[in-house]
Amino acid sequence: MNERLGRIGAxxxxxxxxxxxxxxxxxxxxxxxxxxxxxxxxIVMPLSILLSLAVYFILAGAIKRxxxxxxxxxxxxxxxxxxxxxxxGVMLLMIYxxxxxxxxxxxxxxxxxFEGVGYDRIALFIxxxxxxxxxxxxxxxxxxxxxxxxxxxxxxxxxxxxxxxEFRVYRLxxxxxxxxxxxxxxxVERIPLFFPAFMSLLIVADGVNGIDHANRTAAISAVLAAxxxxxxxxxxxxxxxxxxxxxxxxxxxxxxxLSKFExxxxxxxxxxxxxxMNGGMISAALYIYCASRIFIREYALLDIRPAIAVSSLxxxxxxxxxxxxxxxxxxxxxxxxxxxxxFSLYILPPILVSIFALARPKRRKIYGK
Amino acid sequence: MxxxxxxxxxxxxxxxxxxxxxxxxxxxxxxxxxxxxxxAAKSKRSEKRRIKLSKSVDANEKLIKSVFHAEINSDLIVRxxxxxxxxxxxxxxxxxxxxxxxxxxxxxxxxxxxxxAGVGKKAxxxxxxxxxxxxxxxxxxxxxxxxxxxxLFIDGERAFTVIExxxxxxxxxxxxxxxxxxxxxxxxFTENLRTNITLIRRIIRTEDLIVHYAFTGGENNTRLAxxxxxxxxxxxxxxxxxxxxxxxxTRMLVSTGIIEQLIEDETFSPIPQTLSxxxxxxxxxxxxQGAAAIFSDGSPIALVLPSTLASLMxxxxxxxLRRPLGTVMRSVRYAGALISVLLPGGFxxxxxxHQGLLSTEVLSTVIKSREMVFEPLPLEMLLLLxxxxxxxxxxxxxxxxxxxxxxxxxxxxxxxxxxxxNLASTxxxxxxxxxxxxxxxxxxxxxxxxxxxxxxxxxxxxxxxGLLAFGSAALLFAAYLANLKSFGVPFLTPFAPKTYSKxxxxxxxxxxxxxxxxxxxxxxxxxxE
Numbered sequence: 001m002n003e004r005l006g007r008i009g010a011x012x013x014x015x016x017x018x019x020x021x022x023x024x025x026x027x028x029x030x031x032x033x034x035x036x037x038x039x040x041x042x043i044v045m046p047l048s049i050l051l052s053l054a055v056y057f058i059l060a061g062a063i064k065r066x067x068x069x070x071x072x073x074x075x076x077x078x079x080x081x082x083x084x085x086x087x088x089g090v091m092l093l094m095i096y097x098x099x100x101x102x103x104x105x106x107x108x109x110x111x112x113x114f115e116g117v118g119y120d121r122i123a124l125f126i127x128x129x130x131x132x133x134x135x136x137x138x139x140x141x142x143x144x145x146x147x148x149x150x151x152x153x154x155x156x157x158x159x160x161x162x163x164x165x166e167f168r169v170y171r172l173x174x175x176x177x178x179x180x181x182x183x184x185x186x187x188v189e190r191i192p193l194f195f196p197a198f199m200s201l202l203i204v205a206d207g208v209n210g211i212d213h214a215n216r217t218a219a220i221s222a223v224l225a226a227x228x229x230x231x232x233x234x235x236x237x238x239x240x241x242x243x244x245x246x247x248x249x250x251x252x253x254x255x256x257x258l259s260k261f262e263x264x265x266x267x268x269x270x271x272x273x274x275x276x277m278n279g280g281m282i283s284a285a286l287y288i289y290c291a292s293r294i295f296i297r298e299y300a301l302l303d304i305r306p307a308i309a310v311s312s313l314x315x316x317x318x319x320x321x322x323x324x325x326x327x328x329x330x331x332x333x334x335x336x337x338x339x340x341x342x343f344s345l346y347i348l349p350p351i352l353v354s355i356f357a358l359a360r361p362k363r364r365k366i367y368g369k
Numbered sequence: 370m371x372x373x374x375x376x377x378x379x380x381x382x383x384x385x386x387x388x389x390x391x392x393x394x395x396x397x398x399x400x401x402x403x404x405x406x407x408x409a410a411k412s413k414r415s416e417k418r419r420i421k422l423s424k425s426v427d428a429n430e431k432l433i434k435s436v437f438h439a440e441i442n443s444d445l446i447v448r449x450x451x452x453x454x455x456x457x458x459x460x461x462x463x464x465x466x467x468x469x470x471x472x473x474x475x476x477x478x479x480x481x482x483x484x485x486a487g488v489g490k491k492a493x494x495x496x497x498x499x500x501x502x503x504x505x506x507x508x509x510x511x512x513x514x515x516x517x518x519x520x521l522f523i524d525g526e527r528a529f530t531v532i533e534x535x536x537x538x539x540x541x542x543x544x545x546x547x548x549x550x551x552x553x554x555x556x557x558f559t560e561n562l563r564t565n566i567t568l569i570r571r572i573i574r575t576e577d578l579i580v581h582y583a584f585t586g587g588e589n590n591t592r593l594a595x596x597x598x599x600x601x602x603x604x605x606x607x608x609x610x611x612x613x614x615x616x617x618x619t620r621m622l623v624s625t626g627i628i629e630q631l632i633e634d635e636t637f638s639p640i641p642q643t644l645s646x647x648x649x650x651x652x653x654x655x656x657x658q659g660a661a662a663i664f665s666d667g668s669p670i671a672l673v674l675p676s677t678l679a680s681l682m683x684x685x686x687x688x689x690l691r692r693p694l695g696t697v698m699r700s701v702r703y704a705g706a707l708i709s710v711l712l713p714g715g716f717x718x719x720x721x722x723h724q725g726l727l728s729t730e731v732l733s734t735v736i737k738s739r740e741m742v743f744e745p746l747p748l749e750m751l752l753l754l755x756x757x758x759x760x761x762x763x764x765x766x767x768x769x770x771x772x773x774x775x776x777x778x779x780x781x782x783x784x785x786x787x788x789x790x791n792l793a794s795t796x797x798x799x800x801x802x803x804x805x806x807x808x809x810x811x812x813x814x815x816x817x818x819x820x821x822x823x824x825x826x827x828x829x830x831x832x833x834x835g836l837l838a839f840g841s842a843a844l845l846f847a848a849y850l851a852n853l854k855s856f857g858v859p860f861l862t863p864f865a866p867k868t869y870s871k872x873x874x875x876x877x878x879x880x881x882x883x884x885x886x887x888x889x890x891x892x893x894x895x896x897x898e
Contacts, residue, residue: 140848144847146866274837
């Protein structure tokens with residue numbers, strides 16, 4: 001079987017998952033939705049990561065208890081013949097996550113970089129790159145993430161530092177957004193931004209040296225990503241009021257305009273966007289790889305490459321559908337549903353699977369004996 | 370070739386790559402288009418064809434003359450003589466490859482003067498030369514004669530005595546041409562294999578330094594030497610190198626440059642996966658770490674395996690200079706490489722699509738300098754990059770002082786003339802010159818060429834799609850590097866994957882910390898610790 005999985009160490013897996021979580025939390029949410037109930041994203045995001053991590057640990061516990069090596073084996077063991085349908089479900093959710101990682105960047109390129117250039121032409125640069133990275137395999141994309149993670153975080157910190165002169169504490173009002181209840185609701189709604197990254201870790205658990213190593217990676221990545229997102233969203237909150245944010249697209253990109261020290265030679269905003277976009281591409285490649293892996297494992301296919309091609313094509317279709325004429329309204333309905341209730345699709349089936357698996361006798365190997 | 374392509378497309382075949390790190394699994398992949406089955410069948414056939422030696426001098430003389438085409442091959446010396454004891458003997462060697470004086474003084478004279486030679490005492494005991502071997506295999510005798518040794522046959526035996534008499538003309542050890550350093554040893558390898566091994570042995574005076582000689586590869590039977598440290602260099606690595614060397618089948622193998630292409634993991638990659646060097650101190654430092662080196666007779670270049678980006682970007686001088694200086698030099702080198710690859714493409718994407726990113730001063734300078742230039746900006750960049758390559762190539766192919774003159778004429782006069790003729794603008798000229806200088810900072814010649822290809826690709830990407838295409842191409846370039854492996858070691862080690870290393874690769878570590886080998890060599894001592 002040609003899975004192109006390889007095996008990676010703790011630093012690479014942490015870099016990959018942290019990149020995916022950071023991209024999910026910092027760049028892939030529409031501002032109007034994110035700041036509709038006040039500016040408390042710096043609390044919502046880490047809370048959402050925490051909730052996703054909790055679901056991850058339940059699922060990881062179930063996998064370990066069943067003696068499976070990864071999530072794919074758990075699905076095969078629990079669902080038996082219906083595993084094929086479950087795999088398609090997971091595959092589609094991962095593809096949606098890939099689309100989520102790229103959507104904001106594509107929109108930003110369309111509106112801020114190449115005004116007047118269609119989504120299709122922009123997507124035709126992005127998706128083939130994602131496809132090729134996914135084709136190179138999990139090991140390669142993790143190593144690439146290791147190369148890009150530090151510049152990505154550095155660029156984020158430089159952007160924030162550049163806008164520090166504009167920080168005003170009063171802009172954080174209202175301090176807790178829509179109150180505790182609102183924060184919890186928002187945190188639950190944000191789960192689709194983070195859970196796919198944790199889920200992908202379980203799908204490729206054998207590539208990160210087993211579930212125990214995956215758990216450690218998940219915990220470290222969660223702490224790192226939560227830290228980065230708190231800094232990023234707090235900085236956004238200190239620069240813009242929630243009313244301004246409600247109308248502002250990609251606030252992290254906008255705060256680059258405020259920096260003073262970069263005006264002498266060239267502006268850095270688009271360079272920063274470029275580095276972040278590369279992070280988005282790596283995350284999308286991870287989700288596409290994982291979608292393809294669970295599919296080929298469940299259908300006993302011998303090569304992952306055709307599945308990666310199909311998954312990439314579906315991601316491209318979603319990106320084009322976001323602005324396409326005929327599908328626009330249908331897509332908007334689906335998109336609104338995913339934004340509001342997507343968390344249920346991401347966390348309820350895994351919780352049910354976990355309960356079912358945990359209810360079985362301990363240490364009974366259900367797959368690959 | 371076709372089979373390799375088909376293998377790549379097959380769905381049921383695992384992507385097989387040799388992995389040196391123990392954390393990774395994998396089997397050696399097929400390479401050179403030879404399958405195990407075919408190779409085994411060929412070995413069996415050659416086993417069957419093995420020629421048997423006779424006990425008679427006449428029969429063996431006839432055999433030698435027929436195999437070496439003695440009637441038309443005037444280089445072969447076949448001398449038949451009689452020992453003092455009255456026994457017939459035959460001596461065979463290649464004129465020019467073996468020393469005539471050694472043959473007559475230390476082989477023939479004792480045998481013709483000693484009455485007991487071949488009767489009471491063995492003939493080999495009479496010979497006054499250190500290296501004397503009994504060889505019953507005719508193929509090996511033939512190989513030894515071609516290598517400059519002398520073969521002696523005495524009537525009644527079913528084996529030749531092979532005597533070391535090699536003594537051909539060779540270039541003496543001189544200073545290196547391509548890897549010059551200010552502070553450190555100056556001598557470089559020569560075309561003579563024996564001399565090169567001696568140069569290594571003079572630096573590594575340990576009993577575990579193993580030199581494995583083999584006639585491998587081409588039909589011209591080039592002698593290779595594999596150098597490694599027993600119980601230090603990973604055994605799997607040594608085995609894998611030997612396996613790959615044994616499978617070389619080509620018409621001609623005259624240099625390590627050809628061997629490199631035949632044994633590396635990714636044959637079609639523009640990036641070198643072995644380190645080529647002509648410096649004994651450089652080879653010795655890697656072998657001490659746990660790497661292996663391949664030498665070829667007739668080539669002054671050694672191949673060091675495995676190699677990584679960090680090793681290709683290092684220079685021996687880094688270690689000879691004080692730590693802060695070494696760190697600065699290495700940082701400048703990395704910065705130069707990045708400038709060389711990224712600057713032209715980045716500039717094109719900014720100037721073509723994102724002019725707003727450039728400050729007014731920079732933008733007005735660019736516009737002013739391009740006022741009268743008639744070709745589009747990307748074409749101008751590509752043209753100048755091509756001209757730079759032309760000047761470089763021309764400068765390298767002509768003798769030293771003329772080469773330097775070409776560089777000066779090309780750089781100054783041609784540049785000035787191009788600006789005056791409105792063929793190029795000064796800003797682009799400066800960018801190309803900076804990229805060229807950065808390129809020359811890369812210590813490895815093959816890496817310099819690879820960097821220039823990637824630079825061109827990034828310029829074209831920037832031209833086609835601005836920062837979006839430039840960023841995507843740079844990401845793919847990084848992913849490609851991350852995907853490469855050199856003899857099972859990821860090419861970007863120790864950056865990605867991160868491995869234990871006491872000497873950080875951009876900043877130079879403390880020499881006193883270099884007690885252990887770098888982790889990625891996965892040395893034997895480390896494995897059993």
